[in-house]
Amino acid sequence: MIRQLLGLYLLVGWGTAHAHTPLFDCFDNGDETLTCEGGFSDGASAEGVGVRLLDQQGKVLEQAKLDARGSATFKRPAGGFSVVFDAGAEHQITVLGDDIS
Amino acid sequence: MFLRPLAVLLVTAMASLVTAPATAHFLVVHTPKTALLRGEDLPFHLIFTHAFAGEPSMAMDKPERFYFSRRPAAGEPSEEVDLLPYLQAIDWQSEDSRVPAWRATIPRNLVRSLGDYQFVVEPAPYLEAGEDIYIQQFAKVMVNVGGVPGNWSETLGLPAEIHALNKPYANWTSGVFRGVVLSDGVPVPFTQIEVEYLNHALDVDNRRFEEQGQITAPHPSLEAIVILSNAQGEFSFALPKAGWWGFAALNVGPTKEHAGKPLSQDAILWVQVTDLPPLTGTRP
Numbered sequence: 001m002i003r004q005l006l007g008l009y010l011l012v013g014w015g016t017a018h019a020h021t022p023l024f025d026c027f028d029n030g031d032e033t034l035t036c037e038g039g040f041s042d043g044a045s046a047e048g049v050g051v052r053l054l055d056q057q058g059k060v061l062e063q064a065k066l067d068a069r070g071s072a073t074f075k076r077p078a079g080g081f082s083v084v085f086d087a088g089a090e091h092q093i094t095v096l097g098d099d100i101s
Numbered sequence: 102m103f104l105r106p107l108a109v110l111l112v113t114a115m116a117s118l119v120t121a122p123a124t125a126h127f128l129v130v131h132t133p134k135t136a137l138l139r140g141e142d143l144p145f146h147l148i149f150t151h152a153f154a155g156e157p158s159m160a161m162d163k164p165e166r167f168y169f170s171r172r173p174a175a176g177e178p179s180e181e182v183d184l185l186p187y188l189q190a191i192d193w194q195s196e197d198s199r200v201p202a203w204r205a206t207i208p209r210n211l212v213r214s215l216g217d218y219q220f221v222v223e224p225a226p227y228l229e230a231g232e233d234i235y236i237q238q239f240a241k242v243m244v245n246v247g248g249v250p251g252n253w254s255e256t257l258g259l260p261a262e263i264h265a266l267n268k269p270y271a272n273w274t275s276g277v278f279r280g281v282v283l284s285d286g287v288p289v290p291f292t293q294i295e296v297e298y299l300n301h302a303l304d305v306d307n308r309r310f311e312e313q314g315q316i317t318a319p320h321p322s323l324e325a326i327v328i329l330s331n332a333q334g335e336f337s338f339a340l341p342k343a344g345w346w347g348f349a350a351l352n353v354g355p356t357k358e359h360a361g362k363p364l365s366q367d368a369i370l371w372v373q374v375t376d377l378p379p380l381t382g383t384r385p
Contacts, residue, residue: 023248025139027213037215039249045175069174070215070249 020044024085024093026100028076034100035073038066038085038093046070049087056080076100125295125325126159126229127152127347128238128369130222131303135244135270135373140213143244146303147203147222148193152347153324155301155310158195159227161202163188166223169207171216172252179252182211184220194309202308217251218244221259226359235359238349240369243269260285261354261368269372272340278372279337281330282350288334289353296326296338299345299371315344343376 021041028034038046046066053062053074061081064072074083081097129148147167150158167188172179187207192199212218220242226235239259245251245268256264266279282289301310318324330336330350340346347369354366 021248023215025215025247027140037247039215039247041248041250043175043250069177 022046022085022087022091022093024095026083026095028100029073032076033073034076034083035071036066036083036085036095037069037071038087039070046085046087049085052084052086053077054082054084125151125153125297125349126227126236126238126367127297127349128161128222128224128240129299129347130220130240130242130369130371131299131345132220132242132244135242136375137244137246138248140209140246142209143207143212144305145205145207145220146191146305147188147205149202149224149227149238150193150195150310152297153300153314153316153318155312155314156196158193158200158202158310159229160200161227162225163190163203164222164224166221167205168221169212170219170221170252170255170257171214172255173214179219179255179257191308194307199308204305212244212246215247215249216245217253218246219252219255219257220244221257223259226364228360228362234363234365236365236367237354237359238367238369239354240371241269242371245270256283256286258286259283259368260356261350261366262286263348263350263368263370265370266335267372269370272372272374274343274374274376275339275341276374277337277339278346278348279335280348280370281334282336282353282368283334284353285355288330289350290330290332290334292330292334292353293351294328294330294336295349295351296328297324297347297349298342299347316342340372340374343374346372346374348372 024038026034026036047068049066051064051072052060062074066072083095085093131146132143149161167184168181170179170181187205188203191202191204193202222240226237229236239261243253253268262283264281264283282292300314304311350368352365358364
């Protein structure tokens, strides 16, 4: 996640979106589900932002929109996967399944 | 005939000044890192001490309250989570003896969500026998997870409180920290604030502060730096060194008596300061 955040920050760091950096993380709930949370560095709500659960080939397994608390919960897939926070072309963050604990 | 007794008096007075310990009590609420990329187990130590000198430390009863306040989402009210069940009594080295203090490990599952966590300690009044007064320090420290801002700028309705005007976890060295001193939510004009550097690192394995401090102050006024709030209760302070800086607004709470003795209700806020890393690349 850190690499993704840094990469994204470099991408937008000098642009007009500097004050509105997207932030995202996922947690394993210990019950075969995972919860992902997103937000922005200026405190803006991420409600309605799309989140996609992808398998290793990039196939969409599940998708959802973040709720009013910037949160969405998925069933944890077997095998490798990733989760993408998609708030627009310059506001995407990917968290790898291996980094979710 | 006159000069000698006067000289003796002066020398005696100066000697007592030089050897007297700093008088600023500080409730240290310590966790190693306050700006976290991801939630993790958070170790805390609660020690009633003298921040710059690192001693003496005072016996600390179990706090009346220990909790964090967090706003689940923008527009929602903040919620409090009781942390008293996580407190464990420890003994902490103070000069030649050990005194009661407290530690806690807050599990990751309570602090994994993105945002701010305002940790608050409301201690029981402490009888300072030397001054025959009670001291009660309402202490705050803030932790952020993931960079999403939350309720860092909200006040919590404490009897004595420092309202942060900067994020206490996001300060470069030499940056300016600003706050407002509040008594029951009302700004306190021209009140005294003591500012101290946490000069001795915590040696948590041996439950003591390290003997060697980071700074040797050339004058007592640079150990406990005293500033005043302005007419609106606001203050500002440039942070000269990375580490922890404590702000203590003394005797600002509304309750002035406890168990038949004077009570000083103080507001404490801890601010963590980070060095600017070396510049890389081409300066724009």
